[in-house]
Amino acid sequence: MRVGVFICHCGNNIAGTVDVARVAEETRKIPGVVYATDYMYTCSEPGQDEIKETIKREGLNRVVVAACSPRMHELTFRRTVEKAGLNRYFFEMANIREHISWVGENKEANTNKAIEAVRMAVMKVMQDKALFSSSFKVNKRVLVIGGGVAGMQAALDCADGGLETVIVEKSPSVGGMMARLDKTFPTIDCSICILGPKMVDVAQHDLITLHAYSEIEDIKGYVGNYQVKVRKKATYVDWSKCTGCGECMTKCPGKNAYDHFNFGVAPTKAINIPFPQAIPKKAKIDPQFCRQFLKGKCGVCAKVCPTKAINYEMQDEIVTEDVGAIVVASGYGLIDQGLLPEYGGGRYPDVITGIQYERILNASGPTSGHIERPSDHTEPKTIVFVSCAGSRDKSVGIPYCSNFCCMYIAKQAILTKDHIPDSQSYVFYMDIRSTGKGYDEFTRRAQEEYGARYVRGRVSRIFPKGKKMVVRGADTLLGTQVEIEADLVVLATAVTASPGAAQLAEKLHISYDTDGFYVESHPKLRPVETNTAGVYLAGAAQGPKDIPASVGQGSAAAAKVLSLLSKEMLESDPAVARVNTNACVGCLKCVKTCPFQAIKEEELRGGKTVASVIETVCAGCGVCTSTCPCGAIQLQHFTDNQLLAEVNALCQM
């Protein structure tokens, strides 16, 4: 056993509060350690060269580096020792930075602790075994969950890169939230005009398969080899026959269906095509509003459909898609007005949300682009926009900022002036967040060119007075309470995680934070990856963001996928669990406790039942190792003996 130990100064980061020279001195006393030194920056190129040369010169067969967290450079150093001819698992890192030098100020105490930590690593490395990766094939197909702008961008980039791509979209059409917008900031481009071509491309691309009105049922497998079950929900219309002519919608007598696309601004028909530019442009029935389903009597749509596409007996269908990588672009949700009782809690028809106002502004929306009050359909002259309706509000459980409301309020104020030249808009705000290119100039334009009156202060209450709504807020710059009698009030309701995001995360084995948004691998350096290999994030599912950021992430996720699937074979991580079949009694407790379903039951020749690890699915969490009553299943590189060596090292000091 010839162990070499390198103790890093990390400049002043470690050496400032740890006497690294003394640590090296004490480490040399450990039997088995033939070389121990301190070094300024071990991860630097000369640092790595130093390690390689020392291995050769001193004939080292084990290496310990005492430095930062393994999450930083374990991979770097493993490659280094490998280049010098050692198996990369004959390497250990002792974290004397995040766990020691950054935590305490007392140099004496820190140095002692570092000596202990290094000793533990030395004892472990002497127990380490050589491990070897195996290779496995990858399936060069990708699944994109969500057909909004981020998902479509990711899909198009993947498909253009030569990968077969499957999109699963839960609503009947692709387009997501962007399809609902009237215009986009800061250019006031028509949203559907710039999105439409992407939607058409997605529908027509040779390599893209679109499952609309579908959801993820189940996901099994591992990076490079996922088996995904998709539930294609029953639309009660045979989409292979439906031409999107709209006759059914015109003649349907069921007039009170909730219009999901228009966020309930006006009701729609029980059978409907969501919007004129929908892709796929096919009809679907909402059974909870359909007379045929509720009462058994109607059948008008079936009668008038020229291609006889209606099928009331249709069932959900499950299809399987095998893919190698997954991009999650499931978008966002918005809070319900019920969370804001001081604004009426949704009881007042003339207090609406930003997205509802967007549909009213839109020429293909339920009011054909005429701005009108929902209560009496008259044109409003005084419109009040309320920023941060729920956002930045701990009392409602949403402490974060929703990212794009400041911008869309300015946009809506500008559009309101265009539509109704003699209108006056007011915007209550706490701060204006307009950080993108041209964004601040845009918000200034709303105020300077379009005359929107910005009032700095929150709104405390909204209540009706006659036909108007009184908005009671503050102007903190003037230092007063203010009241405005509005014809229409638009609340910039807070962004939330998409409904069902938590359940989807569990199917994918990815994490989500306390606000429900999916967690990226590293907030700065790996914004589109997750800690689950093969699953990537794009768009608002990772956190509220606007269109250019979503599109950027869509392309970034696609780049990651293309790079992952560019190889024929992927290397598996050998630090996975392994079963010693001689010791295994077949109790299968590990099978039940494995959170990744990576262990299966196997019958050996001779009839003995044992557990067997699916190495590629195993995530190396170690739950099985602690569950097993006889120590038969061991997580490689973290076996009981290896961990006990560390414990003994610590307890014997």
Add this chain to the structure above:
Amino acid sequence: MEGTAGPYDASVRVVMKALGAKLTDPPDWSCCGSTPAHAVDHTFAAALAARNLTIVEKMGCPTLTTPCPSCLSAFKKAHRRMARNKVFAQEVNSLLDAPYNCTVTAKSILQVIYEDMGLDEVARPVTTEIPDLKVAPYYGCILNRPPEVAGFDDPENPISMDRVLEAVGVKVVDFAFKVECCGAAFGVPKKETVTFLTAKVLEMALDAGANCIAVACPLCQQNLDLRQAQVNSGRGSTFDIPVLYFSQIMGLAYGYSPQELGIDKCIVRPERLIRSRAPIAQAPEERKTAEKKAAQGE
């Protein structure tokens, strides 16, 4: 409750008796301190309130109910702070003759009626309809707020009084100013605030189509009723809106006379609104049964 709050006290006792509930007064209760006490010092205020809580503890009673939201707030805040902060509890107890052990829950009468008795019980003793009454239910600012302390009904749009009044057959209007402050204790030292704020409540009640305001707080009643003339002279208005305690309205629906309910003591006369009341079919026997039950000590 005594003095100007007398009618609230009387009507609550009548109604609770009709509902078959037994009310026991804590013997020798003292003033909770209300606004003046907490304006001076919180430890002192908690002690004044807690004296009554210790009396209730001695009675072995777990619940103290009061019709006055200010008393309620004093009791609940004293209890809450003492239960969460041992140092504060020690300081408060050092001012008292006997320590308070944080075992009493304070509830408003409205909460007891709405939650513990339930709307079915509330509807049971109804014998009389009052067709001319169109009531704006005014809860006042501290009955349901702040929500962490009050723990009852919604702090922005409470509905307990609405439902109770509807259950006794009275028409209730959709009233936007349910929790707007009326001017509180400033009637004597700063009358302008009361005339200013009370006027808003009265105006909103009229806008909502009401001809009467139901209240659950003696100070609200005082500001809206006793001081309605001051509002009119201060603002040149001509309000003439009767203001009744919700318990008085309940009592009328149960068939009791205005005198029994203290309605004769209202300053703004409500006769024109209540004179058309008439018995509904039967049910006086239910009233007798409930009174018998209470007399037997249920």
Add this chain to the structure above:
Amino acid sequence: MDTINLTSSIDNGFIEQVRKESGEEPRACYQCGNCTAGCPYTPFFDYPVSQIMRLIQAGQRETVLNSRSIWLCATCETCTTRCPCQIDVAHIVDTCRNIAFREGRHREKEIKTFYESFLASVKKHGRLYEMGTLMRYNLISGHPFTDADLGPKVMAKGLIHLFPRNIKGKAEVARIYERYAKMRKNHGR
């Protein structure tokens, strides 16, 4: 308004005193103005409540304790109920009023006199003797005809007791006052 020298005029002791006595954190306020927006007494305040919060954050002790606002707050709890940062604003204002009371400040003399008259009545009788309180107030405040218009109305309806009704335990109540006075002297607060 004069230039405020932030280096020298921020009274950190005052901020700490408010923090400690109220149990609330003034730093948590991000000055959104929601409290001012909902406060029904804003038209009467000299500093709207969100500015009182700002003055506390800026450690401006004298301005806060000499303000009219802290006396005119009715603790209606609107600000506390709606604060997005979950600050008990009413309690902070009440705490400032406590400090002002203790230091003998009386920017709003009538209000202070009314509270003192109320508390004096409770000390004497154990309960509120409304008539006595009003009389004492009228005398001391120099407004002898306050609510004289209401007198005949409440008397005619028997809504007011002409004579005080003492409780048996009024000495207990008085003891609370005495012990509190002693506590103040001992703690210097």
